[in-house]
Amino acid sequence: MSSFSYIKKAVDQRKSQHLFRKRTVVSSNVSMVMEVEGNYYLNFASNDYLGLGQQQDVLQSYVEGLSLHGAGSGASSVVSGYNKEHLALESFICEHTNKEAALLFSSGFAANQAICHALFASGFSKPQENLVISDKWMHASFVEAASSLQTPFKRFKHNDLEHLAYLLDSCPSNTLIASEGVFSMDGDEAPLSDMVNLLETSAFTNRPWLMVDDAHAIGVTGNSGMGSCDASNPDRDQIDIVMGTFGKAIGTSGAFVAGSQALIDFLLNFARHYVYSTAIPAAVAKATLTSFKLMRDSDSRNLLHQNIALFKHKCLSRGIPLTDSASAIQPIILGNPELTLNCSLSLKALGIWVGCIRTPTVPKHTDRLRITLSAMHQEKDINALVDALELSLKQNGFNSKTNGPTL
Numbered sequence: 001m002s003s004f005s006y007i008k009k010a011v012d013q014r015k016s017q018h019l020f021r022k023r024t025v026v027s028s029n030v031s032m033v034m035e036v037e038g039n040y041y042l043n044f045a046s047n048d049y050l051g052l053g054q055q056q057d058v059l060q061s062y063v064e065g066l067s068l069h070g071a072g073s074g075a076s077s078v079v080s081g082y083n084k085e086h087l088a089l090e091s092f093i094c095e096h097t098n099k100e101a102a103l104l105f106s107s108g109f110a111a112n113q114a115i116c117h118a119l120f121a122s123g124f125s126k127p128q129e130n131l132v133i134s135d136k137w138m139h140a141s142f143v144e145a146a147s148s149l150q151t152p153f154k155r156f157k158h159n160d161l162e163h164l165a166y167l168l169d170s171c172p173s174n175t176l177i178a179s180e181g182v183f184s185m186d187g188d189e190a191p192l193s194d195m196v197n198l199l200e201t202s203a204f205t206n207r208p209w210l211m212v213d214d215a216h217a218i219g220v221t222g223n224s225g226m227g228s229c230d231a232s233n234p235d236r237d238q239i240d241i242v243m244g245t246f247g248k249a250i251g252t253s254g255a256f257v258a259g260s261q262a263l264i265d266f267l268l269n270f271a272r273h274y275v276y277s278t279a280i281p282a283a284v285a286k287a288t289l290t291s292f293k294l295m296r297d298s299d300s301r302n303l304l305h306q307n308i309a310l311f312k313h314k315c316l317s318r319g320i321p322l323t324d325s326a327s328a329i330q331p332i333i334l335g336n337p338e339l340t341l342n343c344s345l346s347l348k349a350l351g352i353w354v355g356c357i358r359t360p361t362v363p364k365h366t367d368r369l370r371i372t373l374s375a376m377h378q379e380k381d382i383n384a385l386v387d388a389l390e391l392s393l394k395q396n397g398f399n400s401k402t403n404g405p406t407l
């Protein structure tokens, strides 16, 4: 038998279960119209919720950054890769999240890994002194890191504060509670103010820390678009760690972690994902800062929220089953991978591209179409989407009363 004989078996099994993932080559993606293999699709599967990734000023900053600083950063931030553009972006983030300090990471995945590993695996505490508690639906990048630690890791039922309180009943000295601000696959929000209240009103010897992964809220929620902590003002001082990504509403790539100066100094010294990784290109930092400023000052968040309201209203009038999500992420839960795949293929045949999300990305029996709306969509795009959804659900025998295929 050859080495790694399970590889082929695992892939074949995924194929037979309609769970095999493959990539599509996108030739162009402009104004929410995507070209794939010579065909054009309305793109309802992008996290560029405000269209900032294509905004002229952002592109111009990118180009200026490239000509000033070159294509890459050349080294880790702790060697020679840290540039004035990184500093300017960090300062903006601190000012607007009301945190003392921030660090930039090449991705949100790396940032979540770094937080878990630096806090719990740097050898400063014993596993029994530590505890990680996260929402059950917390993103894979956090769950993967937390599960790989020797530290006990517990998960509370989604948005269930009674369950969280129960898990907090006996918590050791170093307890980290983590939640997403807006959940990536469901689009609903965490009750952050209530979580803060719970921490404030409970008697702890050491108050646990609260961390928010705000990947899908940065740019979209809050008065200045700075995410869930901005929206739940004045509680944001009580949120100890804010992680946000640039690859979604900000339209570039990378991520930040913001917190106390002590936390950031600690990560700068002990987070291996930061220390042993090349800094994000200065051009990306420059374009990202421009994007943040545009986001803060523009009314595109209102346009996005108008589009969300329009989509929900039209779906309601056609009996298309939506969830309570009020965000740009609108799932249609179909509950089986084959049906989800078939519906997404029917939608493609009608020129509509949506996310086809199957287990294990989401729990079994909650396979779904994941529709993401953007401020860039026009009313006619949303009309086309709703018409196509109605038709494809019907064509594939989806019964909205039983939330499953018609038998």
Ligand SMILES: Cc1ncc(COP(=O)(O)O)c(C=O)c1O
Pocket (backbone or CB within 6 Å): 106, 107, 108, 109, 110, 112, 139, 141, 180, 184, 213, 215, 216, 245, 246, 247, 254, 255
């Ligand atoms: C909630 C959440 N956290 C973290 C990440 C990872 O961010 P990045 O894409 O920058 O690696 C994602 C991306 O899908 C996400 O949805």
